[in-house]
Amino acid sequence: MTAAKAPPADAPPPVPSAPAVPPVRTAPARRRLTPYWLLLPGVLWLLVFFALPMVYQASTSVQTGSLEEGYTVTWHFAVYGDALAEYWPHFVRSVLYAGTATALCLLLGYPLAYLIAFRAGRWRALLLVLVIAPFFTSFLIRTLAWKTILADGGPLVEILRTVGLLEVTALLGMTEGDRVLATPLAVVTGLTYNFLPFMILPLYTSLERIDPRLHEAAGDLYARPFTAFRQVTLPLSMPGVVSGTLLTFIPASGDYVNAELLGSTDTKMVGNVIQSQFLRVLDYPTAAALSFLLMAIVLIMVTVYIRRAGTEDLL
Amino acid sequence: MTDSTESGDLRLTGISKTYGGSFTAVHPLDLTVPHGAFFALLGASGCGKTTTLRMIAGLEDPTTGSVLLGDRDVTRLPPYKRPVNTVFQSYALFPHLSVYENVAFGLRRRGAARVRERVGDMLDLVQLGDLAARRPHQLSGGQQQRVAVARALINHPRVLLLDEPLGALDLKLRRQMQLELKRIQTEVGITFVHVTHDQEEAMSLADTVAVMNGGRVEQLGAPAELYENPRTTFVANFLGTSNLIGADVVSAGGGEVVVTASGVRLRLPAGRCATAPGADGRLLVGIRPEKMSLVHRDEADSVPAGRNRFTGTIAAAGFIGVSTQYLIDSPLGPGVEVYVQNIERDPRLTPGAEVVVHWNPEHSFGLDAAQDINSGVETAGDPS
């Protein structure tokens, strides 16, 4: 086919003749290998220092022996039963404290995330900075500060006592007497505090994506403000809720810093046991078994949760 | 007709693109774009026009066939070695570079001399001289569009490829930029290949339009030729609006074809039939809405003899300023469209009125009846 009617091209500008380069053929085989070369170093790193250690840990857990004589794999599975029998309260505490802290994070974090996303106006950037700001001080220093804040007879504890809140928490088994420090409440307070930004940021991200007009549309369609929130805003923020709870619960369940610094011997979590078994008692098989069990429990809970929440595309 | 072997023409021979061995975006295609032409590839989204453009640019490897610039085969050249530049859909301006650096990008990559001077000249050509230091996001849509054109044109490509260059602009600005593009093309004399789904844009800009559908070129020609003599129902419906009426051929001879449709006798010139009608075959009679006239039934006698005519009822009337658009229900079928210029409006022509529709038989065209009569009709949901 030939096109008709070329326009009069009076005085076209000099077209630079491109250098005569021989046709280059792209090597498809080489191109197919490119992603593997890009992946190789990082993936290798993760395989050797993340996946392989898991294998070593699994094998360590079924070894017997002693530090002096060395350990050998004897498929001593009884270690799991023994570990569970001895340390089940620690597992319960870990799940309970981490769960409570996660719930509190959601309860406390949602209003702040909502405030930043919809009501902050020109203060939005400043508020976001203030949420992230605590990170800049080492979390250990900040956790130690709670020792001061929750000190016996301190202003906060006195207020809680006067209002009668301490009696309520005592009934729940969270506190004892007039103390807050060295009680489960102190540990949960610390955990909640430590992981709160991990809840707020994903919540904010998913709230911020919601078109505020949706809320107005709901109002236009006869929904009262709270109904509009429950029917429109909350469902749309579910991805943030899911990733926020995961980002809070997972690290909280393995934490031992808060229990160590703010708790007592009666508030030790499974992380504390793993830490002391590995670094002080040097009972490696038990420690490895505990760690493996913790991993299994967390993975199972997370998987069930993600299935329930129906958000499998978190990444 | 331009000699297709003349150096500088863009030639596609047997070019095709198949994805994953199953989906064919472009069927083997031969196309010659003469040097200096303004050529438009027109079609709905997914018709293969952009894939064709990308194969010319080198951004897509053709499955078969080759791309020739003059006598040089560039099929295997990567895009950065082809003397062809592209104005991308939504422009793809580099957000991290100023307008000046965007325009200078190609020159710098080739180590060209006098960059400052040439960029300055080019920015003047597109009337953006005073915005050189701005970043793309600080420009309006129309300004961004001109930067994209300048960034490509400054390299003096043999062919400038434009992929829906005006798609992101609002209607008024689009009209304005069409004139601008035409001016620039006339000024620089470079071959433009313009991909668009907007038939008015294609017709007003291009010397030659290729209408694509389903990975094939349905018809190619000058805009007026395509509009007046569509050869397929797709072209008839996609380019403007056509009333297509299924009819039985009664007789053919003497340069005239006579058909009947639901008892109405219609005549049309044999020269405007896309297929040679058999004496007993079927034919689709096409007629553009603006070629038809409308009179109230009481004045049926005023219709001159020798015109095609039928009687119907006005189903709907829409006043759009320049003209009034009527939908006529008749034995030929529902919804025949008639556009009447608002010169002297007959107050009786309201919905429900009985009318006679008539037109010069010379204005009818004939299409092969073995096609989908609704091919190319825009339905709700399609981008307009």
Place this chain on the structure above:
Amino acid sequence: MAPIAWLRRHTVVVAGLLTLAYLLLPNLVVLVFSFNAPAGKFNYSWREFSTAAWRDPCGVPDLCGSLALSLQIAFWATAGATVLGVMIAFALVRYRFRGRGAVNSLIFLPMAMPEVVMAASLLTLFLNLGAELGFPTVLIAHTMFCLSFVVVAVKARVLSMDPRLEEAARDLYAGPVQTFLRVTLPIAAPGIAAGALLAFSLSFDDFIITNFTSGTAVTFPMFVWGSAQRGTPVQINVIGTAMFVLAVLTVVLGQLVAGRRRNHTPS
């Protein structure tokens, strides 16, 4: 306005600001107690105002040494994790290949694992290999857990990048290398910077994994942990406050500069 009505209208604001107070209270305490002159070894209760610690921030043995070690580890771990992470992110976004799902899982799992589990398993690896614990093992561990976060940050940025920009570069005579250096990298830079910043702060502030893999090396968090047992010098509050103020100032200044640049140009 009746106070009850006002409260009802502003529940979200009040609740949000209370949460913010909860978040910032410890920092306030750290700041106030950096001016304390504690009675004993522990800086937990207020005695009297003093600027002694601010005048001599390195006055405690090993404190500033641990800070320097933390900075070193954070720097190298960030560098390593960023290079490896950027490569993985580009491979994941830009190429189709077999084993994609497996790679994605391998990236995701370290983030979905309690830190103590990774720490413990790494320790078993190092013990079994007879590796001596110290700077190198900490660096290895930090690079490992920072990697995933870099991948996620960079991936998000590269995914949101218009592929036509790179096509435009190739169309304008930039070869593969030029395209990457002149277009891809500058545009992905904010994502890479975000990933690197995240990696740096994660590594710098990491305690649990460091606790298991550091041997005798003492990073700043390790120093604080140890001092919680032996006695907390006021200087750690000084360091904590200084880091906080420095970081907030940097962010606020950055925001101001960005805001000013934006205001200068009409859109």
